[in-house]
Ligand SMILES: Nc1nc2c(ncn2[C@@H]2O[C@H](COP(=O)(O)OP(=O)(O)O)[C@@H](O)[C@H]2O)c(=O)[nH]1
């Protein structure tokens with residue numbers, strides 16, 4: 001099992017924290033004070049690791065995009081990301097076309113791109129729309145609302161509704177599609193886009209340990225579906241839809257790329 | 265009493281909510297879904313109102329900056345703001361220089377600029393630094409950490425420390441200065457920059473009504489100093505430092521402008 005996840009979003013949206021929470025391991029390095037200067041262009045940084053999920057060994061690659069959306073001028077900040085995605089398709093195609101080719105071609109193609117939306121409470125920003133449109137054409141994009149605890153449940157519902165309208169108005173299909181092959185949990189789809197909270201800290205609640213963020217006024221529990229959609233995102237990515245993400249990348253996005261490449 | 269407040273920060277940082285909370289009146293219009301398209305450049309929009317604060321009638325002008333920081337390319341998004349500030353100095357100077365001038369010159373000069381820092385948890389962004397440097401040269405800038413409930417108290421302390429270091433490293437003095445004329449509450453200064461939460465919603469806590477944000481896991485109280493610095497900001501702006509903000513604008517920032525203008 002190889003699963004390649006691309007993480008896109010500006011700095012400070014809790015991306016590293018969320019990735020570590022999703023895979024229960026310090027995969028992404030949390031940059032506390034960002035002692036290293038922000039890259040002057042969007043970069044693509046890969047971390048390869050092996051995780052054990054439900055007894056299955058998983059070769060996981062997390063590709064991060066430091067510098068994305070963090071500059072005064074963010075024009076074309078998506079280009080290095082789209083190039084990276086297409087480069088992986090290109091490598092696969094090259095290998096696939098060889099006369100003496102490997103039976104199991106190493107798959108570095110991005111199976112899923114998690115796009116982090118800042119919790120402004122208003123609607124998608126012009127940067128969000130521009131980037132989502134470009135990414136949606138080449139890979140499975142799963143938009144998530146970052147730091148969901150910034151919004152009350154009512155604000156979240158209103159925000160989700162406006163985001164869904166924005167996605168629709170701008171022709172962004174995003175994943176999961178209406179007609180996904182997986183026997184879909186309609187209950188899950190109605191919560192899209194997922195509003196997530198991540199945390200590496202354990203707290204005690206009624207004698208059991210939970211992951212969460214504690215403040216003077218309360219404790220936000222990461223895995224509590226009444227508090228946020230983290231558990232729904234994790235189940236979708238890792239349990240119910242992982243195979244579909246891999247298949248749709250190979251049977252749909254990759255095939256589109258290949259067809260375009262070979263008909264030139 | 266005339267007090268002119270300039271509010272700067274990208275969309276979705278709770279600025280309108282905070283202004284309304286500060287002056288306990290719907291001064292700033294909250295744009296729920298931003299049905300109106302974002303302006304394609306930074307605009308300057310004035311709202312004039314009268315509020316009654318501690319029995320004193322106050323002519324309050326709130327200048328908002330829709331479009332600021334909200335575009336893919338935000339280069340020079342501060343220019344319309346700095347121009348606006350200098351324009352007010354220019355008007356005052358023109359009036360002051362007249363032979364038959366008014367004894368009480370109408371004062372539209374910005375006395376205080378509230379700059380909203382997104383609660384990323386890391387440090388000041390390149391946009392924040394660039395804008396703060398420019399604004400700091402022409403007016404009293406009070407940086408505030410927006411939507412402070414996004415950060416736990418520990419994260420806030422770390423964030424404040426990094427921001428203070430950033431401000432220092434980039435030569436941004438910000439208000440209040442070290443040697444402010446007001447008999448300063450050292451306890452107040454140690455909490456700078458203020459991390460604030462705003463809300464228009466009342467909730468009942470132990471039989472009394474409080475302003476706050478309620479979520480499934482707790483209630484953030486706006487006026488509770490253990491929850492955030494809103495009360496400190498309000499006291500500083502409206503109670504203890506308002507006269508000093510007006511005086512330093514007139515005796516320091518305006519005089520700098522006038523001296524530069526007249527020596528050309
Ligand atoms: N409110 C809130 N803060 C979070 C969440 N996840 C992470 N943070 C905090 O946000 C800051 C930035 O997190 P980080 O994971 O480094 O963000 P990144 O820059 O996107 O990788 C840190 O102070 C985190 O503790 C979340 O779900 N909610």
Ligand SMILES: Nc1nc2c(ncn2[C@@H]2O[C@H](COP(=O)(O)OP(=O)(O)O)[C@@H](O)[C@H]2O)c(=O)[nH]1
Pocket residue numbers: 120121122149150151155274275276277278279280281282294295296410411412413414460461462463477
């Ligand atoms: N977490 C949090 N959300 C806030 C706060 N103040 C306002 N909001 C919410 O953030 C969203 C945007 O608020 P608004 O005042 O319109 O922001 P503006 O675009 O900066 O004027 C709304 O959903 C508000 O309810 C706050 O202090 N903390």
